[in-house]
Amino acid sequence: xxxxxxxxxxxxxxxxxxxxxxxxxxxxxxxxxxxxxxxxxxxxxxxxxxxxxxxxxxxxxxxxxxxxxxxxxxxxxxxxxxxxxxxxxxxxxxxxxxxxxxxxxxxxxxxxxxxxxxxxxxxxxxxxxxxxxxxxxxxxxxxxxxxxxxxxxxxxxxxxxxxxxxxxxxxxxxxxxxxxxxxxxxxxxxxxxxxxxxxxxxxxxxxxxxxxxxxxxxxxxxxxxxxxxxxxxxxxxxxxxxxxxxxxxxxxxxxxxxxxxxxxxxxxxxxxxxxxxxxxxxxxxxxxxxxxxxxxxxxxxxxxxxxxxxxxxxxxxxxxxxxxxxxxxxxxxxxxxxxxxxxxxxxxxxxxxxxxxxxxxxxxxxxxxxxxxxxxxxxxxxxxxxxxxxxxxxxxxxxxxxxxxxxxxxxxxxxxxxxxxxxxxxxxxxxxxxxxxxxxxxxxxxxxxxxxxxxxxxxxxxxxxxxxxxxxxxxxxxxxxxxxxxxxxxxxxxxxxxxxxxxxxxxxxxxxxxxxxxxxxxxxxxxxxxxxxxxxxxxxxxxxxxxxxxxxxxxxxxxxxxxxxxxxxxxxxxxxxxxxxxxxxxxxxxxxxxxxxxxxxxxxxxxxxxxxxxxxxxxxxxxxxxxxxxxxxxxxxxx
Amino acid sequence: xxxxxxxxxxxxxxxxxxxxxxxxxxxxxxxxxxxxxxxxxxxxxxxxxxxxxxxxxxxxxxxxxxxxxxxxxxxxxxxxxxxxxxxxxxxx
Numbered sequence: 028x029x030x031x032x033x034x035x036x037x038x039x040x041x042x043x044x045x046x047x048x049x050x051x052x053x054x055x056x057x058x059x060x061x062x063x064x065x066x067x068x069x070x071x072x073x074x075x076x077x078x079x080x081x082x083x084x085x086x087x088x089x090x091x092x093x094x095x096x097x098x099x100x101x102x103x104x105x106x107x108x109x110x111x112x113x114x115x116x117x118x119x120x121x122x123x124x125x126x127x128x129x130x131x132x133x134x135x136x137x138x139x140x141x142x143x144x145x146x147x148x149x150x151x152x153x154x155x156x157x158x159x160x161x162x163x164x165x166x167x168x169x170x171x172x173x174x175x176x177x178x179x180x181x182x183x184x185x186x187x188x189x190x191x192x193x194x195x196x197x198x199x200x201x202x203x204x205x206x207x208x209x210x211x212x213x214x215x216x217x218x219x220x221x222x223x224x225x226x227x228x229x230x231x232x233x234x235x236x237x238x239x240x241x242x243x244x245x246x247x248x249x250x251x252x253x254x255x256x257x258x259x260x261x262x263x264x265x266x267x268x269x270x271x272x273x274x275x276x277x278x279x280x281x282x283x284x285x286x287x288x289x290x291x292x293x294x295x296x297x298x299x300x301x302x303x304x305x306x307x308x309x310x311x312x313x314x315x316x317x318x319x320x321x322x323x324x325x326x327x328x329x330x331x332x333x334x335x336x337x338x339x340x341x342x343x344x345x346x347x348x349x350x351x352x353x354x355x356x357x358x359x360x361x362x363x364x365x366x367x368x369x370x371x372x373x374x375x376x377x378x379x380x381x382x383x384x385x386x387x388x389x390x391x392x393x394x395x396x397x398x399x400x401x402x403x404x405x406x407x408x409x410x411x412x413x414x415x416x417x418x419x420x421x422x423x424x425x426x427x428x429x430x431x432x433x434x435x436x437x438x439x440x441x442x443x444x445x446x447x448x449x450x451x452x453x454x455x456x457x458x459x460x461x462x463x464x465x466x467x468x469x470x471x472x473x474x475x476x477x478x479x480x481x482x483x484x485x486x487x488x489x490x491x492x493x494x495x496x497x498x499x500x501x502x503x504x505x506x507x508x509x510x511x512x513x514x515x516x517x518x519x520x521x522x523x524x525x526x527x528x529x530x531x532x533x534x535x536x537x538x539x540x541x542x543x544x545x546x547x548x549x550x551x552x553x554x555x556x557x558x559x560x561x562x563x564x565x566x567x568x569x570x571x572x573x574x575x576x577x578x579x580x581x582x583x584x585x586x587x588x589x590x591x592x593x594x595x596x597x598x599x600x601x602x603x604x605x606x607x608x609x610x611x612x613x614x615x616x617x618x619x620x621x622x623x624x625x626x627x628x629x630x631x632x633x634x635x636x637x638x639x640x641x642x643x644x645x646x647x648x649x650x651x652x653x654x655x656x657x658x659x660x661x662x663x664x665x666x
Numbered sequence: 667x668x669x670x671x672x673x674x675x676x677x678x679x680x681x682x683x684x685x686x687x688x689x690x691x692x693x694x695x696x697x698x699x700x701x702x703x704x705x706x707x708x709x710x711x712x713x714x715x716x717x718x719x720x721x722x723x724x725x726x727x728x729x730x731x732x733x734x735x736x737x738x739x740x741x742x743x744x745x746x747x748x749x750x751x752x753x754x755x756x757x758x
């Protein structure tokens with residue numbers, strides 16, 4: 028392919044066959060790239076094409092796909108994101124996971140948009156992409172080591188100018204929520220893609236890139252970058268996020284009564300200030316760090332000099348850890364959370380899933396469902412941080428009770444039995460994270476409609492908690508309902524809009540902390556279209572861009588429909604907990620989750636049937652005719 | 667009769683104005699909108715760039731109940747009411 032006219036994209040993909048020990052560089056199909064943008068979208072299409080049946084996630088046939096979108100590695104603010112995609116060993120459905128840092132841009136600088144990894148190596152290996160020189164190298168000496176040590180040793184051998192993403196012992200031991208870690212904490216953490224990598228005996232991917240990203244309109248990009256930076260920096264959210272980081276959410280959501288505390292027993296953690304962003308900043312943060320090209324620098328750097336966890340150091344912890352291991356497990360010892368944060372990053376284990384599982388186990392322990400005979404003698408009461416530290420070690424190594432927690436949200440309650448499943452709160456095997464769905468119904472609806480199991484990042488629905496959300500809702504949808512957490516109305520339409528928008532944001536390689544939450548939300552699609560044009564030279568309208576996002580969402584949905592998922596799966600693992608049981612406290616006291624009304628509105632807005640399945644008409648509209656034919660042949664189209 | 671409204675500040679707002687709570691006293695009943703104006707008059711730095719909130723960008727509870735933005739205009743405050751202001755956030 029002539030790459031002369033290609034901007035933004037590199038125009039090449041790598042195909043890596045670990046079984047045959049072969050690597051091949053192939054041209055990127057630019058028309059496919061335009062249909063799915065790159066990054067997440069391109070990966071979603073590739074996975075749909077490669078996995079056509081319900082394969083074992085740990086089989087060599089399950090690919091692991093890495094990509095960085097067309098804006099990644101450019102001057103565009105917050106353009107550092109890369110995406111891993113595969114079929115999840117945690118949820119057994121579609122999965123991807125994004126992370127920031129410097130790894131995604133390095134892939135682009137080496138000259139590749141996507142890396143498709145198939146097969147399984149007999150012995151541990153790592154992939155070294157050194158511009159055009161790509162090698163599969165032995166990793167026998169790295170196997171068994173944590174993610175930090177692995178990166179350090181690869182750098183010692185090959186140089187400091189390398190960016191690396193690695194699995195730790197959790198990925199090697201096939202923990203179903205093992206993540207892939209880049210740097211100290213940048214985690215493609217969700218849904219067990221680190222375990223897929225471990226099943227392939229692939230320890231790490233190391234990249235050195237010395238090329239640039241070709242820009243279609245450099246002057247326009249400079250103008251675009253400066254105006255976008257200005258927009259981000261004037262937002263109120265920027266002021267708190269760049270000073271206190273994501274743990275500032277503790278200081279707001281807990282007193283509001285939105286936090287799923289002690290495994291959803293309460294809505295506020297009485298000791299939230301001890302683990303919030305303000306205390307972290309005042310007493311522990313050494314400085315803030317950012318991902319490449321990001322003005323927000325939302326990550327704390329810490330190092331404990333004394334106390335029981337002296338020597339513990341790293342970056343973070345983020346709100347996902349403080350909320351899921353802190354509030355969810357009743358732990359108010361911030362220094363213990365620093366230690367747990369370090370352990371989970373070193374082992375390469377998702378803190379959301381781990382915290383959710385430990386919170387469930389603590390709940391079961393306090394209810395007498397399990398006891399010390401089950402927990403290897405550990406006293407699993409809420410707040411016992413020493414026990415959680417021990418469980419982090421045991422889980423990563425699959426020892427004792429840790430071997431049960433290693434199996435994830437769907438399987439662990441089955442292994443324990445004794446009606447313990449009544450206290451495990453997930454959707455499609457993905458843990459329900461911090462924000463209470465009964466308090467924020469739009470945020471909660473997005474847990475259910477996420478294409479990768481319960482997850483807040485598909486829509487990252489902001490309208491209920493962002494100041495001025497009502498005005499945004501009115502401009503976008505003609506009604507303020509989408510921003511009002513006291514009504515179910517408008518949420519289906521709102522969630523769909525943000526899901527489509529964030530499919531674009533992810534696929535471009537941008538951070539959704541910035542896009543759209545730190546700018547004028549209504550004009551964000553137009554802003555994205557302008558940046559896309561400046562970088563790639565491809566001209567699309569805001570509406571066309573949102574339609575591409577919709578296409579991406581629909582291909583992910585189709586992957587799951589092909590596996591037999593439908594409306595019945597868009598539900599909580601314990602529906603009555605949320606649908607019938609009113610909140611007992613907090614600013615949203617008395618609210619329940621109006622599931623059916625919101626799902627009805629969501630499906631109708633998406634142009635899907637009331638059974639939650641896609642329609643031929645919608646797929647044709649999105650230029651996915653061949654997908655419609657396949658789903659029809661499997662009898663999983665609506666109507 | 668004087669009406670006294672207690673105002674609490676949470677998260678980054680309390681740090682920005684270096685105050686956790688304070689009272690606002692007025693001769694007549696106040697609307698939530700009027701109270702917000704008074705808060706911004708008293709703490710003029712809240713209007714500066716670098717503020718974690720703007721008049722259009724914050725979350726509010728009255729007596730620990732969430733008030734959607736759509737209800738701000740109709741919300742009237744009684745003496746003794748506790749209004750809590752939270753900075754804007756977007757999920758983690």
